[in-house]
Amino acid sequence: MSNLKKEILSLLDRERFISGQNIADMLGVSRTSVWKSIKALKEEGYSIESVTNKGYHLKNPPAYVNPTALSMLISQSSLFDRVEYFNTTPSTQKEAFSMLPESNDTFVVVAEEQTEGRGRFDRHWDSPGRRGVYISLVLRPDIPISDIIRFNLFISLAIAESIDEAFGVETGIKWPNDIYIHGKKVCGFLTEVVSESGVINAIVCGIGINIFKDDTVGKIPTAISVEEAAGSHVYMDLDLFMKTFMGNIEVYYNRFLNEPFSRIRQDWIEKSVIFGRQLRITESGGTFHGRALDITEAGFLEVLDDDGNIRKVISADVEL
Amino acid sequence: MSNLKKEILSLLDRERFISGQNIADMLGVSRTSVWKSIKALKEEGYSIESVTNKGYHLKNPPAYVNPTALSMLISQSSLFDRVEYFNTTPSTQKEAFSMLPESNDTFVVVAEEQTEGRGRFDRHWDSPGRRGVYISLVLRPDIPISDIIRFNLFISLAIAESIDEAFGVETGIKWPNDIYIHGKKVCGFLTEVVSESGVINAIVCGIGINIFKDDTVGKIPTAISVEEAAGSHVYMDLDLFMKTFMGNIEVYYNRFLNEPFSRIRQDWIEKSVIFGRQLRITESGGTFHGRALDITEAGFLEVLDDDGNIRKVISADVEL
Structure with missing residues (x-):
């Protein structure tokens, strides 16, 4: 069922209109299965129209990180083995840490809402439901622990560039752990490491991005959302953002493993505030x-x- | 009650014989309280004789890490805030990790027995009840994570010298994480670190030492206990060992924070196998x-x- 949803979403993404019969034929399943999957996707927040004589049509992706779309991304990723999805959780970082001893997997933890989101020095991070991206990346490089300090430099460029590319805004990096727009914080991230005898066992990188306008976050004078910065003419496509983001994380993580900071130094300094x-x-x-x-x-x-x-x-x- | 036990133990340690009345007078408590505390200490494993007309006499300390003696040591330590004592636990390292988020305390976790003791690469570490020292040290230095690799070098000297001093044996350090006697492993240790954005949040150092002869450990051809190495003429005093050990940990931890490896390089190389x-x-x-x-x-x-x-x-x- 889960695979079928992904395949249907992928077809809807590719074709402007596609009939239920065509979908059924292409995927080798019954029309009833197609219908059930489409219904499930709608419940997940996708706006799928059914137009007479034309077929199904994907109007727009949901305004939150969608589990089906995300698991499609992760299945194509060379970095991550799996995804853990929560509607609500105290904190993706906490969930990630509790899962570390279970395996040596790499994975991402995503939540629609965090009730106890936190930043550096255990500071609270507002994470209202379906208003932002709340994600923890669990990576397991086989490198000495002394190499980790550069990680934040690479990852901050990946995040900042993803926000810019997907939403047409211009962010700046505030060393060490924030992304800014117009002098206000739009994103915070936090890199925690577990190591064993001088070698990294796991990097757990938690990232919180204020995407949509929200009353809670809106009350904080030093905070801003991407939507506020982008203006009302910009269509806020979270599927596009996540695709860009996962791609950039992959690129910059590989650069972190293989390149010294000097190779991105100029880019980083230009992006810094x-x-x-x-x-x-x-x-x-x-x-x-x-x-x-x-x-x-x-x-x-x-x-x-x-x-x-x-x-x-x-x-x-x-x-x- | 717990404080009274400590004070009585301290008096018994200082005096060869001391009457119950004297103890009661010196500590300002009733004779019944003294009697109850002595009874409790006996139950903890201390061999306390009562000799007519002379008073109480401490024959010998218990053959395991005693909670009262340990909490006395910790109360005098400038490194640790508290001690967590377990009769049995899956692993002191696991307990320590689960306690990390509760506070910013420094502490030691000690167990008489571990059911799931582990070394590097998640390898099993046999930890039979009252046969060894199983301890995790939780330290919180305010230093960059890149400084941690040297920690094992300092701590290995502290452990090796403590075993030598307390039991009159001669250990060698097998880089990176073992202490050897006669070509066999007598101790393994494991330094795990949790860090946040390039700065250490906690060092969790787990140490397992085979102290007494044991059937389980004895079957492993590459393992040895201190008792086997020391020979039957040596009196195995764990209170003395723990005093030496906690003292050395304090000395070498402060040297780790304040000195480069070059200052202990020659000592370390001489101790290495x-x-x-x-x-x-x-x-x-x-x-x-x-x-x-x-x-x-x-x-x-x-x-x-x-x-x-x-x-x-x-x-x-x-x-x-």
């Missing part, structure tokens, strides 16, 4: 002001502080 | 033969393989 302005930086040791000079090969931020000292920062709150 | 002999090394990429040349500052093993190439190894099976 922290250069050329006064920053307020809070580390566990305290707060200071300064200007970003560079990102080192290992992923440390180099800052010229107001006393003229060059400081290397690895994990910090950066305020513009 | 891998130099000057042919090694068989299995990595995820395959197996090769060679000789150890050095350990790098970061903790990688440098090997001259039989084809004359110098290889750097980070996580591997090393066979002598």
Whole structure:
């Protein structure tokens, strides 16, 4: 049943109109099976029209990460073995961590809603139902743990470029863990690692993106949604976004494994919002002001502080 | 009650003989309380004699890690906030991981028995009841994740020296994760790390030491217990061992935070069993033969393989 839904969705995506009989013939199933699958897809949120003498027609994809479309993407992915889908969950990151010991699989955890979404330093991340993308990626590279710091640099470019490409906006990367639009946060991500004796056992990368306008997120003065930034003329196609996103994750993850940061350094710096302005930086040791000079090969931020000292920062709150 | 037990144990440890009345007077409690605590300590395994006209006398400490003695040690430790004690548990490492999200505490998890003890690569580690030390240390240094690889080098010296000092044997370190006596494994340890965005959130270091002769462990041809190695003339004092061990962990952990590996390099190499002999090394990429040349500052093993190439190894099976 699940495979049939995917195949039908794939046909609907390819053809403007296709009859139920044609679908049944092409997939070698009964018309009743086709009808049942179409009904299930509609219940999942797809707007499928039935036009007399023409057949079925996919009007537009659903306004949330659709499980059928996602499992199609994952089945084509060379990175991930499987997907875990939740209508609601405390946190995709928490789910991912609890599944780690079960196998050595790579997988993605996606939820329509998180009740306890969190960002860095255990800060709350609003995750209202069907208003955003809430996803955790579980990857298992066979590399020394010291290589992980560069991961965020590669992955932040993948996320930022995906949002730009799919929704026609222009994001900026706020080192170390946020994506911004118009000076406000549209996305936060968090890379957690479990390692064993100096070697990575699993990377668990949680990503939250505010996609649609929402009352909860809308009340936060420092937050913005893609929809607000894109304007009402842009059609918010989450299937397209997820396709772009999974593709970019694959590209940038492979680059992370095979290339030094210097190969993406220029792209990253151009996409960054922290250069050329006064920053307020809070580390566990305290707060200071300064200007970003560079990102080192290992992923440390180099800052010229107001006393003229060059400081290397690895994990910090950066305020513009 | 728990505090009273500790205080009585401390008095018994200091004095050769001490009367119940004296204990009651010194601690400002009733004789009944003293009697009850002594009874409880006996039930925990302490051999406390009552000699007429002389008073109580501590014959010898129990042949397992005693919860009262351990909590005394931890209360004096500057590294750990608390101790979690289990008579039996699947694995101290598993318990430690499940407790991580509850707080930012540092703590130790100790069990008299593990039913699912495991070493590297999820290999089983036999942990029969009251036959060994099974402990996980949870530490929370505020350092970049890239610093962690050196941790094992410092901690292996701490463990090896503690076994030597407390039991009068001579151990050797088998890089990366074992302690050997007479060419057989007496201890394995496993350092797992949880990190967030390039910074360590927690180090969870699990250590299993075969202390007493045991039928299960005794059947493994590559394993040995401290008792077998020490010989029957050595009195196996686990209280003394734990005192030595906790002290050494504190010393070497502080050195790990503040010193480069070069400061302990010579000590480490002298304690190592891998130099000057042919090694068989299995990595995820395959197996090769060679000789150890050095350990790098970061903790990688440098090997001259039989084809004359110098290889750097980070996580591997090393066979002598």
